[in-house]
Amino acid sequence: IAGITQAPTSQILAAGRRMTLRCTQDMRHNAMYWYRQDLGLGLRLIHYSNTAGTTGKGEVPDGYSVSRANTDDFPLTLASAVPSQTSVYFCASSGEVNTEAFFGQGTRLTVV
C-alpha cells in the first residue's frame, strides 16, 4: 500500500541520548517534511527537503538534523535529546507544489 511509514510509533528516550526517527515514502514524491505537534502550537516545521540531496530549515530546526540521500527516505535525528523535544512528530511528503501533502501516522516521543 502506497504511503508514508514512520518508525517507531512511540519511544521513551533518556535525555542526552541520540535518536533517529525514520520516515519512508513510496510515492516518489520530491518534497518531504518533518513537523512536531504540540498542544496549542499546531504543527511546526522542523526541516524540509524539496528533492533528494537538498534540505532546508523550518521554523524550529535547533537540536534536529536531517538528510535526504535518496527520494524515499528522510530521517530526522536528535543528536542529544532534551525534555523540550517531547512531542508528536509527523513526517509528510508531497509531489507537485500545488498538491496535497500525505502524512505518516506520527511518532510519539517522550524525553525523560
Place this chain on the structure above:
Amino acid sequence: AQSVTQPDIHITVSEGASLELRCNYSYGATPYLFWYVQSPGQGLQLLLKYFSGDTLVQGIKGFEAEFKRSQSSFNLRKPSVHWSDAAEYFCACVTGFQKLVFGTGTRLLVSP
C-alpha cells in the same frame, strides 16, 4: 517570512448549525492554500486546496473555502455541521520553495 494565522483556538457549534473557521496568511505572492482535518490520534487529511482560478473551492465532507486576496484570508465553511465533524482543523500555506507551513489549528466542538 510566510505565516498562517488561525485566530480561533477552539469553536463550539451546535449540530446542524453553520460553521466558519478563519485563516489568514502572510505572504507576498499568491500562495497555495490548504485546509486539513485531524481527528484525535490520527494523521492529517486534506479537505480542500486553492492555487488558482475560482476563489470558492469545494472540498470533501461538504466543506468549502473562499480565497479573498484583499483580506489575505482563506476561511473554511460548512452550512450544516455534523457531530462527526468534531476535530482539529489546520490551515496551511505553500510558497514557491514548496515549504509547507501550518497555522496553530482550531479545535471544533459540536454540541447536540
